[in-house]
Amino acid sequence: MAFEYIKQSLALRKQQALFRQRAHVQQSSARKITIAGKTYLNFASNDYLGLADTQCDNISCATGSRSSALVTGYQICHKRLEDKLCELLGFESALLFSTGFSANSSVLKTLFNEMSPTQSSAIFQDKLNHASLIDGALQSSAKHVRFNHNDMAHLRARLEKSSAQNKLIVSEGVFSMDGDTAPLDELYRLRQQHNAWLMLDDAHAFGVLGNDGLGSCQLHPSKPDILVITFGKAMASQGAAVLGSKAFIDYLLQFNREYIYSTAMSPLMVNAASFQLQRLLDAHAQRDKLNTNINMFKRLCDEAHIAVMPSDTPIQPVVLGSAENVLEVQRGLQENGIWLSAIRPPTVPENTARLRITITAAHQEQDIAELVRHLEVQL
Numbered sequence: 542m543a544f545e546y547i548k549q550s551l552a553l554r555k556q557q558a559l560f561r562q563r564a565h566v567q568q569s570s571a572r573k574i575t576i577a578g579k580t581y582l583n584f585a586s587n588d589y590l591g592l593a594d595t596q597c598d599n600i601s602c603a604t605g606s607r608s609s610a611l612v613t614g615y616q617i618c619h620k621r622l623e624d625k626l627c628e629l630l631g632f633e634s635a636l637l638f639s640t641g642f643s644a645n646s647s648v649l650k651t652l653f654n655e656m657s658p659t660q661s662s663a664i665f666q667d668k669l670n671h672a673s674l675i676d677g678a679l680q681s682s683a684k685h686v687r688f689n690h691n692d693m694a695h696l697r698a699r700l701e702k703s704s705a706q707n708k709l710i711v712s713e714g715v716f717s718m719d720g721d722t723a724p725l726d727e728l729y730r731l732r733q734q735h736n737a738w739l740m741l742d743d744a745h746a747f748g749v750l751g752n753d754g755l756g757s758c759q760l761h762p763s764k765p766d767i768l769v770i771t772f773g774k775a776m777a778s779q780g781a782a783v784l785g786s787k788a789f790i791d792y793l794l795q796f797n798r799e800y801i802y803s804t805a806m807s808p809l810m811v812n813a814a815s816f817q818l819q820r821l822l823d824a825h826a827q828r829d830k831l832n833t834n835i836n837m838f839k840r841l842c843d844e845a846h847i848a849v850m851p852s853d854t855p856i857q858p859v860v861l862g863s864a865e866n867v868l869e870v871q872r873g874l875q876e877n878g879i880w881l882s883a884i885r886p887p888t889v890p891e892n893t894a895r896l897r898i899t900i901t902a903a904h905q906e907q908d909i910a911e912l913v914r915h916l917e918v919q920l
Contacts, residue, residue: 558864559885570594571903574880581880582908584898589749589855590827591903592820593777603812606805611794614805622815626782629822630758630768634790636783637806638799641744641771642673644781647799648740648767649677652709654796663705665696667712669719671742672888674711683709690719693727700735708737709767714746714757718889718897720856722746722757729763740767748775748821749854754828776821778814780806827902831855834900834909841913847920850895858884859896859916867894873919879912 554560568575571591574583588594606614623635638644653662662683666674669690678685684705688696700708710732712723723741732739743756747770751759754775758764767785772778783793793800838857842849850858861867864885871883874896882897889895896916900909 558868559887571901572905572908576880579878581875581878582904582911584879584881584900584904584912586899586901587745587774588777588903589775589831589899589901590754590777590821590824591901592775592817592824592827594903603808606808608805609801609803610805611801616805616808616811618808618811618815619805622811622818623782625815625818626770626784629755630770630784631764632768632784633787634785636790636793636797636800637811638781638783639779639803639806639810641742641769641773641781643799643803644769644771644783645671645673645742646677646680647797648769648783648793649674649683649709649711650680651793651797653681653683653707655682661704661706663703663708665699665703665708665710665737667691667716667723669716670711670713671717671744674713674742678711683707690716691721691724693724693731697731700731700737708735709740710737711740712742714741714743715750715854715856717745717856718858718884718895719850720745720852720854720858721850722750722854725757725761725763729761732766738766740769741765742769744769744771744774744781745854745856747771748824749828749831752825754821754824772814772817776814776817778817779810780814824902831900831902834902834904834906837906838898838900838909838913841910842916845913845917847913847916849898855900857898857900859898859920860893861895861920862892864894867896870896870919874915877915877918879915 564576566574566576569583571586571588571594572583574581608614619637623637626635663686664678664683665686665688666678667690668687686699688699712728715722728739741757746756748754750756753759769781769783771781850860861870867883884897885894
């Protein structure tokens, strides 16, 4: 029978405890979430600063951009947001995308397309990079080289072995499933030593790291050659931006098919992102509260002998190994009013299924204490 593999694939997923399902969220905030009529403490949100919980009535209601950016879709609101991001982050030029996935994958496909010499181009990626970066590299014309997570000796060996003329190192500022940060000093040093470019996906660092929440760019005097930030995490909006030199952005304008042939980002979302960007810059109290909450969670876990992966960011993973184990613990926590994510392969490597706990500035001390108390019981 045609397409019989669909049923077989679904059956196998269920057998392996890897079947994915959506939960219908009736109401949510950075602190609480209501699903199927029951309200839980929410430890599965990327709204790290709690900025999505405030409504704004003064955002323009022009919902559509009406065309692609290269026809008539590029409006003054787009340019103002791009200019503001360049000013804040220290880049010459920027492009707005509707999603971070599109931004990441299209940059790699475009940079290494039919215009680039295939035999002398290589992408060096951390093995734990986001799926959008992996997909973009696989669809590019460059050789795809993976290095062990944050292992700079392994990256150095890979670079030294390569004869490629055009080398691009790709990493994340904060890794989305482990919560640890990239070793920026060594990445910049290797970039210089090997005449390479560095691309950073700062989705989970922007808004959280740095005195003003500007992410990896505020943690180091050097800048990556390509920076991608997304608006759907700490900024609590939607969309993304790619920043780089004017020549690089002009190159994307000529050859990036996702950008050229997509309707430009909605002015409504651009204005919302601009509004949220200013709130993010002003959110010093929220960042202080977030760090206090993170430290409290880590301290309570240490006292309860709960093994949390090394992370100083809102992402605090507890690795349980098998998919079956993590689903069982997740169900036990839900029965006690705690909602968090069970992350399983292929999102994470085999035998590293985990609870991906995210701490936000909106959580109260009693919320975190309750979470740790139930974790201690379930584990």
